[in-house]
Amino acid sequence: MTNRKKTVSAGSKTAALLLLPAIILLFVPGTILQYAAAFFFILISVSLAYSRIIRSSIVVNHTMDELRSPRFEFLEIKLRIENRSFLPVFSLYIDDKPGILSISADSGRALFHLRKRESILFTYTVNGNTRGEYYAGPAEIRGSDPLGFFPFTLQSNSQCRIIIYPAKSDEQIFFTKGIPQGSIPVKNALYEDTSVYRSVRDYVNGDEIKRINWKASARFGKLFTNEYLATLSSPCFIYLDVDISYYPEHHRYDHAEHAVEAAAHIAKTAAVMRQQCGLASNGILATQLSAPYLSPKSSQLGVILDTLALLQVCRKEEEDSVLFEKCITACPSGGSFFYLGPESKKDVIKIKSKTLRPSLNFYSFFFGGGYE
Amino acid sequence: MNKVLHNLLSIFIPFFSICAVYSYISSLFPSFRSLTPGELSIVLITGLVCQLIFVITRKERVSSFSYIRLFILMYIIFWAFLLVINKGSIKERLTPTLHQGILIVMLGLQYVWAVYLSNLFFEYEQFLEFCRDYKGTELFSKLREQGEITSSSGSALRLSVILSFIPIIIICAISIVLGRDFFPISSVTLLFSAVSCFFSALTYAYVSLTKEERFYAGQGLESVFNKSRDRFRFALVIIVISAVTAFFYAKPDALFTENGQTPFYIAFLAWLIKLLSSRERKHSDLTLDIPEYKDAEPAAESDVFIPLEGVNEYIDLSWITDIIKILSLIFLAVLFLTAVFGPFLKKDWKDFWKEKKLLKYLMMFFKSFKEFIKTLFFPVHNEKPLIVSEAAGKLAHSLAEFAHLKKSKEKKAEIGRLSKKYIELCVWGETAGSACTAATAPFEYAQQLYAHTGWYKQELFTIAELFEKALFSASLISEEEEKEFYKLIENITSLSLDKTRETIL
Numbered sequence: 001m002t003n004r005k006k007t008v009s010a011g012s013k014t015a016a017l018l019l020l021p022a023i024i025l026l027f028v029p030g031t032i033l034q035y036a037a038a039f040f041f042i043l044i045s046v047s048l049a050y051s052r053i054i055r056s057s058i059v060v061n062h063t064m065d066e067l068r069s070p071r072f073e074f075l076e077i078k079l080r081i082e083n084r085s086f087l088p089v090f091s092l093y094i095d096d097k098p099g100i101l102s103i104s105a106d107s108g109r110a111l112f113h114l115r116k117r118e119s120i121l122f123t124y125t126v127n128g129n130t131r132g133e134y135y136a137g138p139a140e141i142r143g144s145d146p147l148g149f150f151p152f153t154l155q156s157n158s159q160c161r162i163i164i165y166p167a168k169s170d171e172q173i174f175f176t177k178g179i180p181q182g183s184i185p186v187k188n189a190l191y192e193d194t195s196v197y198r199s200v201r202d203y204v205n206g207d208e209i210k211r212i213n214w215k216a217s218a219r220f221g222k223l224f225t226n227e228y229l230a231t232l233s234s235p236c237f238i239y240l241d242v243d244i245s246y247y248p249e250h251h252r253y254d255h256a257e258h259a260v261e262a263a264a265h266i267a268k269t270a271a272v273m274r275q276q277c278g279l280a281s282n283g284i285l286a287t288q289l290s291a292p293y294l295s296p297k298s299s300q301l302g303v304i305l306d307t308l309a310l311l312q313v314c315r316k317e318e319e320d321s322v323l324f325e326k327c328i329t330a331c332p333s334g335g336s337f338f339y340l341g342p343e344s345k346k347d348v349i350k351i352k353s354k355t356l357r358p359s360l361n362f363y364s365f366f367f368g369g370g371y372e
Numbered sequence: 373m374n375k376v377l378h379n380l381l382s383i384f385i386p387f388f389s390i391c392a393v394y395s396y397i398s399s400l401f402p403s404f405r406s407l408t409p410g411e412l413s414i415v416l417i418t419g420l421v422c423q424l425i426f427v428i429t430r431k432e433r434v435s436s437f438s439y440i441r442l443f444i445l446m447y448i449i450f451w452a453f454l455l456v457i458n459k460g461s462i463k464e465r466l467t468p469t470l471h472q473g474i475l476i477v478m479l480g481l482q483y484v485w486a487v488y489l490s491n492l493f494f495e496y497e498q499f500l501e502f503c504r505d506y507k508g509t510e511l512f513s514k515l516r517e518q519g520e521i522t523s524s525s526g527s528a529l530r531l532s533v534i535l536s537f538i539p540i541i542i543i544c545a546i547s548i549v550l551g552r553d554f555f556p557i558s559s560v561t562l563l564f565s566a567v568s569c570f571f572s573a574l575t576y577a578y579v580s581l582t583k584e585e586r587f588y589a590g591q592g593l594e595s596v597f598n599k600s601r602d603r604f605r606f607a608l609v610i611i612v613i614s615a616v617t618a619f620f621y622a623k624p625d626a627l628f629t630e631n632g633q634t635p636f637y638i639a640f641l642a643w644l645i646k647l648l649s650s651r652e653r654k655h656s657d658l659t660l661d662i663p664e665y666k667d668a669e670p671a672a673e674s675d676v677f678i679p680l681e682g683v684n685e686y687i688d689l690s691w692i693t694d695i696i697k698i699l700s701l702i703f704l705a706v707l708f709l710t711a712v713f714g715p716f717l718k719k720d721w722k723d724f725w726k727e728k729k730l731l732k733y734l735m736m737f738f739k740s741f742k743e744f745i746k747t748l749f750f751p752v753h754n755e756k757p758l759i760v761s762e763a764a765g766k767l768a769h770s771l772a773e774f775a776h777l778k779k780s781k782e783k784k785a786e787i788g789r790l791s792k793k794y795i796e797l798c799v800w801g802e803t804a805g806s807a808c809t810a811a812t813a814p815f816e817y818a819q820q821l822y823a824h825t826g827w828y829k830q831e832l833f834t835i836a837e838l839f840e841k842a843l844f845s846a847s848l849i850s851e852e853e854e855k856e857f858y859k860l861i862e863n864i865t866s867l868s869l870d871k872t873r874e875t876i877l
Contacts, residue, residue: 029626030547031557032396032565036540038621039569042614050610090603091584091596111588113599146607147573148580 017044017149044149050087051143051150057085060094060139060156063121067160068305071128071167071261074105077136077160079122083114093142094122101126101134101162108136128164131260131309136160163309166257169265175234175273177361179334182233183274189230196229234361235276235296237331238263238304239324241341242283244313248343248368255367256313259340262365264308266338271301276335279304280327283311291323295330324352333359343368374500376737376744377578378493381532383423385571386485387416389539390478392564396543399561400550406560411475419482422446426490428733432724437711439487444712446483450476489535495528496582503589503597505776505784512592522586529579536575540568562622570615577607601747608748761799763807768795770810774843782848790842790854793861797835800865814839827867831860 021044024037059082069075079096083089089112096108106124114120126136137159144151175184180191200213203223216224240263247255263279270277278296285292285307291314292307294300331337337356339349343366353362391412398406407415422442429438451466458465468476499521506514515522543565581600588596715721724730768791775787798808798817806824808817818836822829838857842849849857 024544024548024626025621026627028548029551029624031562031622031624033544033547034624034626035562035566035618035622036544036569039566039573039614039618042617043573043611046610046614088602088606090606091588091599093588093593107592109591109593111593111595111599113602144580144584146603146610147577148583 014048014150018048043147047145047147047149050145051152053085053087054083054089054143054145055152055154058083058089058092058141058143058154060141061158062137062160064160065158066163068163068165068309069128070165071131073168074125074127075101075162076123076125077108077162079139079158080119081112081114081122082119083117086116088116089114089143090146091143093140095140095142096124096136097138097140098124098126098136099134100130101128101136103127103129126162128162131164131166131257131311133310134162134164136162163306165305165309166261166264169261171262171265173266173269175232175236175269175275175336177334177336178232178234180230180232182231184232184234186230186232188232191230191232192228193231194228196231198227198229200224201227233275233334234273235278235332235335236266236270236338237278237280237296237327237335238266238338238340239327240279240281240283240308240311241339241345242281242311242313243316243342245315246342246344252368253313255342259342259365259367260308260311262367263338263340264305266340267301267304267308271299274298276332277301277304278327278330279307280323280330281307281311282314282316282323284314285310286312293323293326296332296335328356328360331360333357334361336361336363339364341366375497376740378490378497379423379427381536381571381575381578382486382490382493383416383419384567385489385536385575386482387419388564388567388571389536390482390485391415392561392568393539393542394474394478395558395561395564396546399555399557400546402555405471406558407471407475411471414475415478415482418446418479419486422483423486423490424733424737426487427737428730430494431733432720432729438715441712441715443480443483446479447476450479485535489532492528492532492535495525499525499586500597503594505781507594508592510592511589511594515590522590526583526586529582533572533575533579536572540565540572543568556624562619566615566619566622569618570611573611573614574608577611578604581607605748761802761807763809764795764798764802766810767798767808767812771795783846786842786848786854790839790857793858794835794839796865797861814843828864831864835860835864 018041021037021041024033025041028034028037059080061080061082063078063080067075067077077096077098079094081092081094083092092112092114094110094112098105098108102108105127108124108126110122110124112120112122128134137156139156139158141154141156142151143154176186176188178184178191181193181195182191200216201224203212203217203225207225211225213224213226240259242256242259244252244256247253263281267277267279276296276298277300279292279294281292283291287310292311294304294307328337337360339353339362341349341364346364346366349364349366353364356362391407395406398404425442426439429442454468454472455462455465458467458469502518502521503511503515581604585596585600771787771791771794775784775791778784778787794814801808801817801821801824804821804825806821808820812820814836815833818832822832835857838849838853841853842857
């Protein structure tokens with residue numbers, strides 16, 4: 001509505017500015033009057049044409065439509081600004097409106113002077129302090145003709161979606177239990193894969209006869225035992241409990257956020273170890289208005305991190321045991337089940353963990369307190 | 373650029389506007405003699421001189437009464453001039469002719485207009501001065517705090533646009549009312565009007581540019597000030613093209629009212645007046661008999677008793693009033709002389725001439741005018757920035773921060789100038805293999821550099837001494853010292869030095 005009003009007023013201004021000298025030029029005699037009318041008519045017409053030409057020939061685009069970054073990290077947003085006309089553009093103002101992302105970073109605003117057919121790259125940094133989904137743009141462009149008769153404001157069509165992931169964590173997680181013949185190298189001989197030969201060592205009393213390397217023993221005149229690569233596979237499932245009502249009142253949102261960060265870290269570690277990973281949470285995904293559930297699969301780190309970025313805490317105040325049971329069932333045998341939740345549920349989770357099937361490796365992390 | 377442009381606009385807008393209006397009025401009445409080129413040049417030269425004095429008085433920070441003093445002095449000089457050129461007795465010589473009277477009025481009007489315009493532009497100069505020290509978010513917050521400076525400069529500039537358009541509006545309004553030129557318009561009148569139009573459009577373009585400058589400076593974008601020049605140059609080209617092209621349309625007839633045909637709106641007005649007058653006539657047919665008013669009879673003599681009537685004897689005290697009159701006249705004369713000529717007896721006035729300030733100001737104006745013309749017509753090639761290492765960059769940054777801590781603007785500017793040159797020395801030293809860090813004091817660096825190169829001991833220590841004096845002393849260093857500082861650094865840096873190469877075994 002405001003834009004329409006503005007357009008109407010701009011149109012009437014243009015008409016008035018052009019019509020008055022035009023009428024004088026056509027109908028009112030007088031040398032000086034004719035001169036003045038012609039002068040202002042030419043001046044205004046040239047300004048109008050200039051303004052229209054540059055208005056239609058300025059193109060502003062984001063070089064990337066989507067960007068992802070962990071919390072507290074600086075992220076570069078790039079805009080390509082093009083002047084496709086044969087006229088130079090003076091004092092072109094660009095405001096990409098990064099909103100909350102501009103706090104403690106650049107404001108995403110700048111002034112440019114573009115020569116004819118010039119294209120420049122405008123780069124500014126943003127900083128995501130809060131996890132979630134943000135948009136930079138559509139950029140507001142302001143300019144005018146050199147005389148300032150016809151200023152204009154445009155809006156580009158381009159937008160850049162920015163997803164802020166949970167913050168990075170330095171903690172190290174090791175997968176020490178699982179099923180043999182996987183991709184995680186371990187030092188535990190229990191997980192030796194007899195199909196992947198590693199080296200030989202001196203025979204030690206108690207070594208199985210079938211492990212003796214007879215060829216090497218014959219060559220060197222003493223017994224040698226084969227060594228195999230010990231690897232395990234540990235598909236994991238993360239259950240993230242972000243029911244805010246169970247977290248301690250003091251800094252409850254921070255504790256919940258730490259839980260999300262830990263979940264992201266586990267998922268990343270699993271991806272690095274080339275393990276299948278699934279995620280479920282009682283939190284809410286704003287886009288789907290439902291709790292997320294991703295069954296364990298390999299190469300779905302991006303989906304998990306996107307889900308965690310968009311996950312919002314919930315306030316149910318009643319325990320949702322159905323989802324928990326479903327996750328337990330979905331976790332493959334020999335896999336690792338990670339529970340991340342509030343400290344206040346420690347006892348309940350302990351009791352539950354005792355009832356789980358023995359092939360499952362259960363890990364629990366509690367926030368607002370320590371972890372086991 | 374801005375100051376020169378402001379001065380030029382302050383002189384030329386009033387001059388061409390007054391000349392255009394006067395010339396147009398004189399072309400309407402052919403019996404009215406137009407101004408001769410000599411008279412016009414008097415007006416222009418007086419305007420230029422007044423503007424020059426006005427700018428100097430502003431720089432010297434004299435009282436606001438100086439504007440009135442200048443006005444009075446201008447007229448005293450003018451009358452002295454009349455005394456020389458006119459003939460007859462002193463009274464006849466001092467009485468100006470009609471044209472001289474018009475010239476007096478024109479000079480006065482031009483002076484008042486120029487002073488007013490100059491003050492309006494000065495508001496914007498203050499805004500620019502304010503913005504010079506800040507950048508980015510600091511500029512944004514400072515302008516938020518001092519919002520008045522932005523709004524007052526904005527309204528002053530808007531007023532200057534209105535003032536620049538007034539004469540051309542007056543001429544156009546008279547022309548519309550008359551409908552047709554009674555007598556052919558002279559080429560001088562047309563030229564004055566064209567130049568007046570040109571300056572009006574130029575002022576508009578400049579003010580719209582400053583409007584954007586104020587807006588974007590308010591957003592913390594200090595780069596707007598660097599980009600204005602190109603835009604102004606382009607606007608100037610468009611205005612010149614329009615002004616020249618418009619001469620082809622400067623004809624006494626409009627496109628649709630040729631060969632002496634009455635313009636439609638005049639015909640419409642004539643018809644309207646005719647219609648109204650016919651109605652008036654009908655109305656005037658009705659007559660009313662109103663009895664004539666007669667003056668009353670003169671009043672009878674009053675028989676009221678007047679005390680002391682007829683008493684002729686009294687004490688004559690008229691001499692007291694005469695003395696008071698004379699005293700007050702003397703007082704006023706002394707007051708006038710003190711106010712007008714008092715400053716010429718002060719020490720400041722003597723110092724002004726002793727220090728040859730007028731010459732300095734003239735040189736400065738000439739230099740800035742030359743720069744203005746240069747930047748207006750030729751593209752500016754920015755000086756190639758000095759390629760500095762990270763250490764030199766950090767040093768430059770710390771020096772800039774240090775300069776920012778100083779309260780006086782002159783001191784800030786001095787440190788800024790000297791540190792730029794000092795960085796050149798540091799870059800030179802770094803190329804020679806002796807880098808200067810942000811923590812190295814000037815004397816320390818001089819020692820370090822001397823130990824490394826083994827040359828220019830005296831020069832290096834003099835540079836360090838001068839630079840430390842500039843950094844830490846509350847007063848400014850003298851001009852000679854500054855020149856010496858530059859000269860010594862240039863002497864040293866002109867010597868090319870290569871980093872000692874490692875011996876290859």
